[in-house]
Amino acid sequence: MKIIVYGIKACGSVKKAFSYLESRGLKYEFVDFKTTPPDSARLKRWADALGIKSLFNTKGTTYRTLGLSQQSLDDSAKLESMLAHxxxxxRPVIEIVDAADSHVRYLVGFDEACYSEAFGK
Structure with missing residues (x-):
């Protein structure tokens, strides 16, 4: 199993994910949005798997700063906004790649129950 964690190091939910994985001896690769933002194909895969609503962060500073709460954005506009910002x-978005068949599962945010189910620990 290969685990890839996407996010930013300073994010509280990302830190919780790191702690969860490390406490269970699970190795992971980290990809920082600040240095390596997702491309459109990856973002589309995440949106298809997780849904735009669960992927689009309406609680962060960027959402408020851009004034997006005052706009009525469709899914396409939300994807474009996430690509640009x-x-x-x-965060985090986690990709879990099964080594046996290359099947990929996705998690978003930090939810210990979901993590326990996904990682079996």
Whole structure:
């Protein structure tokens, strides 16, 4: 199993994910949105798997600063906004790649129950 965590190091939910994985001896790769933002194909895969609503971060500073709460954005506009401003993506996004068949599962945010189910620990 390969685990890739996407987000920013300073994010509280990302820190919780790191702590969860490390406390269970699970190795992971980290991709920082600030240095390596997701491309449109990856963002589309995440949106298809997780849904735009769960992926689009409406609680962060970027959302408020851009005044997006005052706009009526459709899913396409939300995707474009996340591409232009990766801090609009809820964090962390975790890709879990099954080594046996390359099947990929996705998690977004930090939810210990979901993590326990996904990682079996």
């Amino acid at each position: 990766p801090m609009l993506i809820k």
